[in-house]
Amino acid sequence: MSRSQYVRANYQVNATPQLKMLSDDQCENVLNGALEVLERTGAEIHSEKALEIFRKGGCWVDGNMVRFPSHLVEWAIRSAPSRIVISNQKGERTMFLEGQNVYYGPGPTNTYTIDPFTGERRRAKKSDTVRAAKVIDALPNISFAMDCGTVMDVTPTLSDVHAFQAMLENTNKPIIHWGFGIDQYQDIIDMAAAVAGGLEALQRDPFILLYSESSPPLRHSGEAIDKAIFAAKNNIPIVYTPCTFSGGVAPATMAATLVIAVADSLVGLVAGQLVRKGSGFVMGGLISTMDMSSTILSYGAAELSLLSAGLTAVARYMKIPMFSTGGCSDSKVIDTQMGIEAAFSILIAGLSGANLIHDCGYMEYGATSSLDLMTMDDEIIGMVKKILGGVLVDDEHLALDIIDKVGPGGHYLADDHTMAHFREFWAPTLINRLRFDGWKAEGSKTMAQRVKEKTQDIINNHKPEQKPESVLKEIQAIVDRAEAREANKR
Amino acid sequence: MPNYYEEISQNVITGQLDRVKQLTQQAIGAGNNPVEIINQGLIPGMSVVGARFKAGQMYVPEVLMSARAMNAGMDLVKPLILSEDIPSAGKVVLGTVKGDLHDIGKNLVGMMLESAGFTVINVGVDAGPEKFLQSIKEHQPGVIGMSALLTTTMLAMKDTIELLKEEGLRDKVKVMIGGAPISQDFADEIGADGFAPDAGSAADLCKKLLA
Numbered sequence: 001m002s003r004s005q006y007v008r009a010n011y012q013v014n015a016t017p018q019l020k021m022l023s024d025d026q027c028e029n030v031l032n033g034a035l036e037v038l039e040r041t042g043a044e045i046h047s048e049k050a051l052e053i054f055r056k057g058g059c060w061v062d063g064n065m066v067r068f069p070s071h072l073v074e075w076a077i078r079s080a081p082s083r084i085v086i087s088n089q090k091g092e093r094t095m096f097l098e099g100q101n102v103y104y105g106p107g108p109t110n111t112y113t114i115d116p117f118t119g120e121r122r123r124a125k126k127s128d129t130v131r132a133a134k135v136i137d138a139l140p141n142i143s144f145a146m147d148c149g150t151v152m153d154v155t156p157t158l159s160d161v162h163a164f165q166a167m168l169e170n171t172n173k174p175i176i177h178w179g180f181g182i183d184q185y186q187d188i189i190d191m192a193a194a195v196a197g198g199l200e201a202l203q204r205d206p207f208i209l210l211y212s213e214s215s216p217p218l219r220h221s222g223e224a225i226d227k228a229i230f231a232a233k234n235n236i237p238i239v240y241t242p243c244t245f246s247g248g249v250a251p252a253t254m255a256a257t258l259v260i261a262v263a264d265s266l267v268g269l270v271a272g273q274l275v276r277k278g279s280g281f282v283m284g285g286l287i288s289t290m291d292m293s294s295t296i297l298s299y300g301a302a303e304l305s306l307l308s309a310g311l312t313a314v315a316r317y318m319k320i321p322m323f324s325t326g327g328c329s330d331s332k333v334i335d336t337q338m339g340i341e342a343a344f345s346i347l348i349a350g351l352s353g354a355n356l357i358h359d360c361g362y363m364e365y366g367a368t369s370s371l372d373l374m375t376m377d378d379e380i381i382g383m384v385k386k387i388l389g390g391v392l393v394d395d396e397h398l399a400l401d402i403i404d405k406v407g408p409g410g411h412y413l414a415d416d417h418t419m420a421h422f423r424e425f426w427a428p429t430l431i432n433r434l435r436f437d438g439w440k441a442e443g444s445k446t447m448a449q450r451v452k453e454k455t456q457d458i459i460n461n462h463k464p465e466q467k468p469e470s471v472l473k474e475i476q477a478i479v480d481r482a483e484a485r486e487a488n489k490r
Numbered sequence: 491m492p493n494y495y496e497e498i499s500q501n502v503i504t505g506q507l508d509r510v511k512q513l514t515q516q517a518i519g520a521g522n523n524p525v526e527i528i529n530q531g532l533i534p535g536m537s538v539v540g541a542r543f544k545a546g547q548m549y550v551p552e553v554l555m556s557a558r559a560m561n562a563g564m565d566l567v568k569p570l571i572l573s574e575d576i577p578s579a580g581k582v583v584l585g586t587v588k589g590d591l592h593d594i595g596k597n598l599v600g601m602m603l604e605s606a607g608f609t610v611i612n613v614g615v616d617a618g619p620e621k622f623l624q625s626i627k628e629h630q631p632g633v634i635g636m637s638a639l640l641t642t643t644m645l646a647m648k649d650t651i652e653l654l655k656e657e658g659l660r661d662k663v664k665v666m667i668g669g670a671p672i673s674q675d676f677a678d679e680i681g682a683d684g685f686a687p688d689a690g691s692a693a694d695l696c697k698k699l700l701a
Contacts, residue, residue: 046591111641111671150641150671157642180642215591247551248594292549295598295688367670 016390019351021309027317030255030310034262035070037218042067043267047222050229050271057274066267073266076273082319084237084280086144087205089172089195089467095143097282097321100353102388103143104327104346104381106136107359108178108211110369113149116455121368124149129163131459132361133170135371138462141381144174146211148361148369157489161187161482165475168195170464176239176358178211181223182230185210187482189234194474195467203235209282209356216242216249216264225271232272232279239323239356240268241285245297246307248290254303258310261287269320282356283315284308284323286366296365300330300341308345309352316353324354327377328362334372334448338363342373343380350384375455376447379430386426397421430454493522495531498563502535503542505555507562514563524570528577532563536605543690550598550689557605579607580700581631585617587638587646595669596637598689606693618646619653626654626663632700635692636682638669648680664699668692 022030042065045051051061060067083098095103113124116131132148147163154162160179167175168191175192179185188208189199196202212227214220224240231238242264244250250257265283272279288304290297298304308324315322326349331338342360349357359366360381361374402417412418430450432439439445445453494517501509510532517527539556542548548556568576584600586593593615600610611629613621622634638644647667654660666684667677677685684699686692 109641111673152641156645159641219591221591252551290550292551293546295550295595 013393014390016388017351019309019348019353020313021306021352022313022317024317027314030258030262030314031318033255033259034266035068035073037259037263038068038073038266039070040067041218043218043220043264045220045225045267047220047225047229050220050222050225053229053271053274057270059270068267068270073270076266076270077318077320079273079277080269080281080320081278082321084282084321085205086174086209086237087207088174089168089207091196091201091205091207093205095174095356097355100316101355102350102353102357103355104350104357104360104377105142105144105176106132106146106148106361106369106374107328107366108146108148108150108176110149110362110367112364112368114363114368114370114372116371116452116459123152124369125153126151126162126166129166130170132369132371132374133167134462134464135374135455135458136167136173137171137464138458139375139378141378141385142173142360142374144176144356145171146176146358147178148371148374155483155486157486158184158187158479158482160184161191161479164188164191165479168192168467168475169472172465172467174207174209176209176211176356178213179227182226183485184482185227185230187478189236190478191475194471194478199234206236206280208236209280210236210238212238212240212268213285214240214242214264214268216244217260218264218267220264220267225268228268228271229275232275235276235279237280237282238268238272239282239284240265240272241283241323243286243297245287246289246303247292248295248297254307254310257287257307258314261285261307261311262314282321282323283318284311284354284356286325286359287311288325296330298330299325299328299359299362299365300337300345302344304328305345305348308354309348312349312352312354321356322354323356323358324349324352325359326350326357327360327373327380328366329373330363330365332364332368334370334376334451338373339376339447342377343384346377346380347384347387350381350388371455371459372448372451375458376430376451379428382429383426383431492520493517493526493530494520495527495534498527498531499535499538502532502556502560502563503538505552505559507555507559510559510563511566514566518566518570524567525575525577527567528564532560532567533577533607536560536607540606540690540693553605554601557601560605577607578609579697580633581609581611581629582696583611583613583622583625583629583631583634585613585622585625585634585636586615587636587643587650588616588618589646590638590640590643591615592639592669593637595639595689596635599635599637599668599686599692602689602693603696606697608693608696619650622650623653623657623659626659631663633664633666633696635666635668635696637667638672641671644669644671644676647682651681666692666695666699 055061086095136145151159193199210231214224244261246257250260287307326345329338329341360377664683686695
């Protein structure tokens with residue numbers, strides 16, 4: 001093995017490709033903008049509980065309007081943890097939300113889902129979340145679970161609780177989950193505690209992140225902000241996400257859209273930190289443009305990637321874990337548009353270093369979920385992860401000895417060095433590289449057909465690791481309790 | 491006598507608010523019939539805008555600028571006309587249902603309706619059945635429109651329809667609904683008269699419901 005004969009000084013390594021959408025100065029600029037908005041304009045808060053917390057914390061409260069002194073917001077930014085470790089449901093620490101680690105997963109609460117067998121676009125049922133959880137469990141590049149559609153064939157106000165049960169029963173991956181309100185959040189925490197072996201075990205090694213959406217610009221419903229408070233009280237990390245779209249709920253410029261998104265995230269952050277200093281908080285959420293012809297919030301726009309990467313840069317600047325978006329599309333069917341939009345958003349979100357990247361499997365501007373798209377995303381993520389691995393440059397990988405040994409005109413196919421390294425190449429599972437005749441012999445299948453077959457195969461044959469009967473019973477008892485409570489409300 | 495109608499129309503189309511005001515004032519000063527200013531100047535301009543928007547030749551912000559320009563002209567003309575003579579395609583009460591604070595889409599619908607000549611009464615967000623009821627009693631609209639963004643809050647739409655039935659008002663007013671989780675199936679299920687998937691088609695739906 002040859003060694004470099006010179007002494008290296010200040011040798012710099014690009015271990016991965018670099019994409020930093022905003023410089024630190026630009027991040028500071030956006031953050032200062034958000035601090036100014038919170039201090040000058042303020043936010044509308046529709047919760048007595050939250051208003052009281054903000055008042056006691058030193059905010060200026062006038063009716064529903066809350067203005068936040070910058071020092072308080074800056075305190076909250078410093079007080080929140082820069083890293084949150086999420087376990088799988090067996091208590092193994094699997095997702096390190098820190099630095100630029102990236103983990104991909106699906107999204108929540110689509111109005112419709114595409115039936116993977118019939119192709120029908122319809123409201124989601126509990127059995128659809130069962131299918132989704134199986135597919136999530138089987139796909140190696142999907143790191144966490146979300147419900148992939150609001151379940152509509154159960155008690156309407158317990159759609160969240162039933163979806164959570166369906167996921168618990170069919171995957172052991174971490175779960176990010178929403179709830180209608182505090183009652184349901186309590187059900188979800190109780191179910192999660194049953195799996196983890198008690199609330200304390202869940203708090204120490206959380207496998208769930210709660211999920212709450214505010215209503216930008218600068219408006220926070222009682223349910224949204226109360227959920228941030230509830231999560232902090234119970235010491236469970238929360239993803240607090242405004243859904244900010246340029247030209248609609250934010251000015252038509254991207255910098256201002258970032259300002260609104262950061263400001264709205266910070267409102268949730270301050271609430272949580274005032275309740276429990278150091279409670280786990282993940283910022284981010286959907287950020288894109290409103291299409292000015294159709295008025296949809298675009299999930300395939302170039303601006304979705306730009307803005308998400310920009311918001312990720314600001315989150316990283318504040319050292320707050322980030323929840324970003326990728327693997328989604330405005331297309332209504334599996335087609336070329338879907339492939340283009342999914343691939344670009346997965347790549348850019350990955351390059352940006354966002355910790356959690358959600359909405360894999362979202363099609364039709366988020367209105368519909370597709371397990372086929374999620375399966376295709378899994379393949380794209382595999383490809384992107386390879387790209388994120390960069391090019392390794394060291395003596396072993398420069399292989400000068402091997403080049404000298406084989407010499408001009410030789411080949412490397414049978415060399416030990418090739419044997420040792422060729423498996424570092426990314427190997428596709430759905431992308432087809434067969435020669436023409438081989439492809440024809442296998443039925444001349446398109447990508448869409450191969451994706452569909454894989455999804456159906458997983459649903460038919462994948463057997464997720466089952467939880468003990470006693471835990472499943474405990475979960476069912478909590479669902480029954482919730483049903484009784486909701487029945488009393490009616 | 492110069493009537494300025496063509497020029498008013500053109501400036502509504504291009505969204506020139508100040509110019510529309512100026513021309514409308516001049517048209518009034520020249521002694522034109524106020525109802526004619528509306529029917530031959532302001533509204534024809536907006537009709538072109540509506541058609542161009544549908545054809546994908548104009549974008550939402552441009553449509554709203556045109557609507558704003560048209561309304562500025564209307565504000566000058568209206569005081570000169572008896573209220574029953576003011577041309578209106580009909581009255582619509584709009585609101586976001588109880589428990590829901592999302593109103594961007596609903597407001598967009600309101601602006602689209604106004605630009606199509608409807609009189610819009612906006613009851614805001616978090617509007618319970620009683621609020622819609624009260625507004626119906628007060629304004630006698632031809633249509634009420636309910637909006638919801640959330641799958642939970644959309645269920646509140648049914649409550650309003652039920653209350654209208656109890657009060658014996660259901661056949662006096664048409665009910666249309668919209669919002670991200672709403673579908674035609676859901677509209678049928680809760681007994682609404684119509685569903686519009688977006689702001690542009692909401693205006694068409696209103697016209698259809700009142701025809």
